[in-house]
Amino acid sequence: MSRFPESRLVTACVLAAGIVLTAGLAQAGKFGIGHEATSEEVAGWDIDVRPDGQGLPEGSGSVSQGEAIFSERCAVCHGDFAEGVDRWPVLAGGRDTLKSDRPVKTIGSYWPYLSTVFDYINRAMPFGDAQSLEPDEVYAITAFLLYMNDIVTDDQFVLSKENFTTIKMPNEANFIDDDRPDTPTLAKGEPCMSNCKESVEITGRARILDVTPDADEEGGGGID
Amino acid sequence: MSKQKQSAPGTVQMPARRAFLKAGAAAGGAIAAGAVPGLASATGNPENQAPNVADWSHYLGDGVDAHPYGMPSEHEAHVVRRNVEWLTADTQSSINFTPLHELDGIITPNGLCFERHHGGAAEVDPADYQLMINGLVDKPMIFTMDDLKRFPRVNRIYFLECAANSGMEWRGAQLNGCQFTHGMVHCVMYTGVPLKYILEEAGLKTNAKWLMPEGGDAAGMNRSVPIEKALDDCMIAFKMNGEALRREQGYPARLVVPGWEGNMWVKWIRRIEVGDEPWHAREETSKYTDLLENGKARRFTWEMDCKSVITNPSPQAPLMVKGHNIISGLAWSGRGTVERVDVTLDGGKNWRTARIDGPVLPKALTRFYFEFEWNGEGLLLQSRAIDSTGYIQPTKDELRVARGTNSIYHNNGIQTWHVQASGEVENVEVS
Known part of the structure; x- marks a missing residue:
């Protein structure tokens, strides 16, 4: 059996038409690649449900x-x-x-x-x-x-x-939409390059928890 | 460490801080000038060093085809992805981490790209593979792998970062190793089809505003992607670094969503539904939303903000020798290119601009270096990246002021490594 779809002639016609129609948003079938999904094929995979109820099955x-x-x-x-x-x-x-x-x-x-x-x-x-x-x-x-x-x-x-x-x-x-950036950016000036702090102290150490995987302990937080 | 024995898969031990100490103590023998006591570099076997001649100079090595698919030298057996077992309930819905401290340049080798699965890594036969486009299209379509490879294709280098990268560090320094603090990122060259070509083949209806890519894995991973992004730079990729996608990266085809959180880069992609509203799927409501201190939660926080980390030295890669040394690191931004990286040795009192080497590409990892003389004093190393939008990588405290500590995701704060006189490096936070 040929690997090629029987619609090669159709494809060629669509391609020819595509030359005329490529400006702006492309037309369906511009390249003539792929095949149309049947309603049965779509129904087998189309399982998503939206907040407005779209996609809910009977039941x-x-x-x-x-x-x-x-x-x-x-x-x-x-x-x-x-x-x-x-x-x-x-x-x-x-x-x-x-x-x-x-x-x-x-x-x-x-x-x-x-x-x-x-x-x-x-x-x-x-x-x-x-x-x-x-x-x-x-x-x-x-x-x-x-x-x-x-x-x-x-x-x-x-x-x-x-x-x-x-x-x-x-x-x-x-729930709110993304409102980043929420920290200073260049719009508020160049970052400091010298004498930026009087002193620097260590305020926390990973060693205190010691949860890195060569230790046998569990840490807090998570990635979920 | 050059003599480390190869271990059975799954039992490979990382040369972590304590392992380094043991190795240093055991190495004995001649110690290089300037070497730090207790953390001496492995000195090697004198029988293989000048003036002696090593076995590999006398005897033939393997012929071609000894390894039809080449693997790294056995001396690199410790360079592997690692997970943190206590993070997740099992390994099918879990994550492991890229060993950033062992890598250089900007490209991540395919076998070291971190893995994040929600239902295990599906094994999909490419002969069975189908990508369905349905919803608000003129014609619902199905494309096979052969179909996808007939579209015009492009090559693009992009980083992929999990939104939870550094997520364990919100409450303070926790994990000793940039593999664990920053290893949910990788960067490869993708080959694939611009998504717009595939969508246009089905024909978008005028009310098409959102897409829902869906994975073919047992998690059926689904997210909502705005149509503008889909038509801008999204791809359906089938190659990474020139070869087929690795199974754990979505073989045979995945979605590429440049600059946006990795969870959206749906692997084993089987379907894209086109709609007029977002879906509010589990992975964009229950997860991958950023809980703020006031109890509100940000949703659709797609872009990965500008971030950097010093990969060497770092807790898994101590300083071994006094004198001339190189600080190396990575910077990236989901909003554009990395314009500049500054480095401090004194915890942020004084900064110097690092040297960027290699390609500087939008939404890709960028490599920086900073050469310096180490006199054996303690150091507090940080890097700070600035991107092409003028965004400055914030401190962790700036992020905490803005968001609190419950966000889990999108922690792009400045990382501090404390280099001690011994050369050991610890993950710390500073004032």
């Missing part, structure tokens, strides 16, 4: 259904109460900690949109068996996590495509 799931699935598929890492095991992510709690020295950034305390929970579970969880959950299961786990974060308080709550966008996350208003 629904309850808090109690979610609790059962979570216990079986998720709790080994995240704990029965979404409290996190070892260094695996804590998913619930942490409200009113964002200004503290040790903020606990959970779905309830930090995440701005519920769609992110659905999208992430649906594409990446359970860890090591991604894209194995049915839509109803993802709705159910999401409902359970809303309940564990006190965002819904009714243990009979059912999350569905229809009521999904009515759920607002408590920390949404605390």
